[in-house]
Amino acid sequence: MDLNALREFTAIASEGSFAAAARKLGTPKSTVSKRIQDLEAALGVRLIERTTRKLSLTPEGALVLSRAKRILADAGEITRALSPADDGVAGHLRIAAPVLFGQSFMGQIVAVSRRVYPDLTIEVVLTDSQPDLVEEGFDAALRVGHPHDTPFVSRTIAQSHRVVVAAPQIVARKLEDPADLAGLPVLFHGVGLVHSWHFVNGRQERTVRLAGGVAMTSYPALKHAALGGAGVAQLPLYLVEEELAQGQLVEVLAGWQIPPDEIAFVYPGPQALTARLRAFLEMLENAFPDGTLHGGVLRSGM
Template sequence: MDLNTLKEFSAIATEGSFAAAARKLGMPKSTMSKRIQDLEAALGVRLIERTTRRLNLTAEGALVLARAERILADAGEITRALSEPDGAVRGHLRIAAPLLFGQAYLGQIVAASRRLYPDLTLEIVLTDSQPDLIEEGFDAAIRVSHPADSPFVSQTIARSHRVTVAAPELCDLVIDDPADLAGLPILLYGIGLVQTWHFQQGKLDKSVRLAGGLAMTSYFALRDAAIGGAGVAQMPLFLVERDIAEGRLMQLLPNWACPAAELSFVYPSPQALTARLRAFRDLLVQAFPDGTLHGGVLRPGG
């Protein structure tokens, strides 16, 4: 399998026919057809379904196309790096990120990227799953609590602190101990109506198992429910700090800290850290100079 064959296969998929691809690349249609047949034979799968009226990629063909385009892009990057060794930021990045982080911050971060690096194109996929970087063609991912034994390279971006909050009308009674939450209506993030909340005070750890009357998989919706007086919620500080400052929410148990979550920038290997990936990573780190999401230079919606 060589780069020319991959380039021809990509052209066929883009142009929609062997004839159009051959014209675009300036080569005989018969030569191109033979090379694709050889590629199919080498892989042991059919890549293209041919009919008298149209051409369609098979599922295997679509997979090969995605990989081929990535290989061709990397080959182009190598060529540019050798011919223009100026460290310029150009090319394409495909990044996966958690939904909440992406909604709160990435719009501003990618806007900065576009201003600074107009030759860099970005594909940002917001998902709370953890896609396989290699199999799904991602250059990197932003992940919460990335496992220490992962084979991938991981660099901490920032820590996300959480607080326990409720609307002022629910805070008539001062509570000093996490166990006191059991007497209050509870709002849960996630699936299921029973959850364990963890608290720390110095070296003291305390866990409280709570049953809630409402569970949601959106922190934005959960914040609105808390502001509306539906109950007590444990929320990322960056998402509710303005609501606390302006009196829409009050922090409960201020002397008890919730364990922080760590956001990491993850990529396959040290060799994968291209100039464009390094530039994007540096933008992320610079956005949170104190190492916390709530103390960063960006503000959700700001």
């Protein structure tokens, strides 16, 4: 496949027209047009819909664009690897991350990346699904837990601790046993109004099955419901630290903890760990120096 054609295709997508792409690349418009025609012919699909007023990518074109960025970045990295004088981090990364994690942390991490590695471009897609990294053109993904049933490489970057909290008027004092939660209004994260909560206390373990009146698929919404006195909720510690410090929320159970969730960085295989992906992974690990989300960039400001 012609790298020049891929380069020109990505330029057309970013600039919005053949003429603008040609000007950016310093290539005659006729050459750009011919290469895109040849690329479409080679692939057997139309990549670009052309009208008199605008240009847009077809679904096939959008797929090729995501792959083309990675191919061009890899080609650039090969060139840099063969040039000892240049050890900079450059190219393009496409990363998937859970919605809440991304909203809470990725903006700060990407800001640091742009300062430290100005030649590295990053596309972050926030999704609570688990996209196929290879099929959907991702370099890596952040996931809650390890994907043990996949061939991907997985590396833990931090733990997310959760706490059971409520507004002070809901619980007069800390409960001694998880079973006591059954007497309180309970708020669930997820779907369904019957959930099992698991707790540990040293070597003791306890699972309680609870029925509640509210279930939501958003942790921030669940936090606001707890703040409003709707009931007891299980929430990420980093999300409620400020409210706990100010007394707007209180921890409900004495001595019992919820097993933490692992936040894993997942990529397709050892060969996928390029210099740019390694640099991004190091930034993620540096963002959480104590290995917990609540001790990370929200506290240190990176």
